Amino acid sequence: MSGQPDKDLNTVQTADGSLTLRDRKTNELYHNSGGALLEAVENYVKPARLEGLLQRRGRAKTSDSSCTPTVGEDLETGTTGGTMRARDDSTLRFLDVCFGLGYNTFAVWQHVLNAPYLPFDKIEATAIELDVELFKLWPTILRQECFRTLNDALRDQSGKSISENLEALARIGVPPKAVQFNYQAREGPPFVLNMKFADLREAVPMLAMEEPSSYDLIFHDPFSPRMMQQFWTVELFKDYFNLLRPDCGALLTYSAASAVRGGLIEAGFSIFRTKGVGVKNGGTLACRTGSTELVDGLIFNMFDEEVERLKTVSGIPYRDPSRLDSTKEVLKRREQEQKMFKANQSQSV
C-alpha cells in the first residue's frame, strides 16, 4: 500500500477553509459545512473548559455528593478494578470516540500549546476509529494552515513534525490495531495518542472494564443518530459514565436529539446545552457530577420545552443490550417502547 491518501477525492472544503470528508455510505459529511475546525473548537474544545479542569477535580471531590465513590471503588484512585490510575496527577486524559480525521484531538492539543499557563504535565488522548485508511489523511489535515502551530511545535523522538512522522509511518503500511504515538514540544508537556482502530461497540465496553473512572473528558462524534442509532444507546452511555472520573468527568457531543439526551440521563448524566455549530438547539454537555457551572455563551441549562419533551415519547432512548443489533433492530425496539409508553399513558388518563 502506498502512502497516498486515496480518500483525498472525497475531501470537501468547509466554510472556515478546513477540509472534511464525505462518507460514501451515508453521504454525510464528517463535519458541519460551516467548518471542520470550527466545529471541533466550538463543540468540544471550548465547552471542555480546560482552564478550570484541575480545580473542578478537587472541588467536586469534597463538595458534591454525587462524587462519592461507588461500591467497590478505591478511594485513592477512583477505580473499581482494572488499570489503576493515579487520581491527583496533572495529566489531562480524554477519550476521542470516532477520531476520523482527528480534528477534536488535534484542536485540544493546539489549544494546550497556545495556552502555556495550563497546568497539565501530560496530555493523553485515547482514540477509537473503525476506518484505518483514514490514517493516510492525517498528514494532509495537520499540514493545513489552521494546524500550523501544532505541526510546527510537536516533534517525535527523531525530531520529525507530526505530519512527517505520520507520513513516514503511512509509507510503511497500515498501522497495527493498537498503536501509541508520542510527541513533545520544546517546552511543555508530552502529548500521547493511544490509537485503537476498532469498532466502538467493542472497544468502549472493554475500556470501561480496563480503565474505569479514568477520563476527564469524552468526545462522542459518530455519524448522526438519525442514521446510526446503534452508536447512541443507553448501554454505550453507561460505559462512558463508568469511564469518566466521578469528580469532574464530562462527555461532549454535537447532538441535541431528545433520544440521545434521554439515554444520557438514563445512564446517570446531568445534561446541559452547549452552543453547537450550525444547529438550532446546540450540542450537549453531559456531566457525571450532578451539576456544573453555567458559562455565558458556552454552557446553558436546557430550554424548558426541551426538558418537557424528554418526558414524552421523544425522550425514550435507543437501546442495544447485546451491542450487536443493526440500526433497524435498535429503531424497532424504540418504536415498541414508544407504543407501550403511549398505551400506558392513555390508560392512566
Ligand SMILES: C[S@@+](CC[C@H](N)C(=O)[O-])C[C@H]1O[C@@H](n2cnc3c(N)ncnc32)[C@H](O)[C@@H]1O
Ligand atoms: C462524524 S465522523 C467523525 C469526525 C471526527 N471526529 C473528525 O474530527 O474528523 C464519524 C467517524 O466514525 C467512524 N466510525 C463509523 N463506524 C464506526 C464504528 N463502528 N466504530 C468506530 N468508529 C466508527 C467513521 O469512520 C468516521 O470517521
